[in-house]
């Protein structure tokens with residue numbers, strides 16, 4: 558959407574997200590920093606194909622056909638409102654999914670915020686240092702931070718007549734990147750749990766919707782979906798696969 562993006566680009570600085578209200582969460586929001594997990598990947602080692610890339614799971618969805626139609630801006634709806642309400646929905650649904658797998662996502666099972674064989678996201682702490690956190694801690698920080706933003710009338714106004722802040726576009730891009738990481742971790746580390754719950758059609762639909770919406774309104778960078786050559790994001794391949802299947806566009 559040219560209007561939305563031109564507005565985003567015209568802003569010089571994004572709003573600094575608020576700190577979490579809990580003392581244990583007193584850290585800065587994470588940045589793009591990605592680090593590799595120990596040794597570089599060996600070209601001779603081939604990992605088994607993740608289940609989420611395998612049939613029939615990769616095709617499992619509640620929505621048939623292309624997601625483009627469900628992300629289009631409805632007539633007479635303000636684009637900021639449309640983005641805000643969709644982010645609220647993505648956050649709420651993702652939080653619910655994470656809630657049902659939370660007992661599997663423990664400090665022992667997930668000592669890092671993994672999202673690929675060689676990819677572990679890092680968090681920027683209050684000393685501006687990039688640190689590894691257990692996935693449940695990382696996700697708690699992200700979800701608390703997003704919840705606080707959503708509750709903040711200055712960031713996500715809900716009263717009629719109240720304008721969106723000029724920093725809204727950059728804020729939501731930041732939110733989008735972090736929610737993507739939560740999706741990426743769940744696919745990478747907990748997909749079998751979703752299969753046991755037979756939730757894969759629901760989760761696939763939510764993620765495909767999230768990707769389609771993010772690309773439509775340029776909230777999502779391709780490099781964040783795919784990662785780097787040495788540390789690819791697992792779900793980057795899923796995105797490619799869904800594009801091949803005609804579910805998503807570039």
Ligand SMILES: [Zn+2]
Pocket residue numbers: 661662663666667692693742746747
């Ligand atoms: Zn986990």
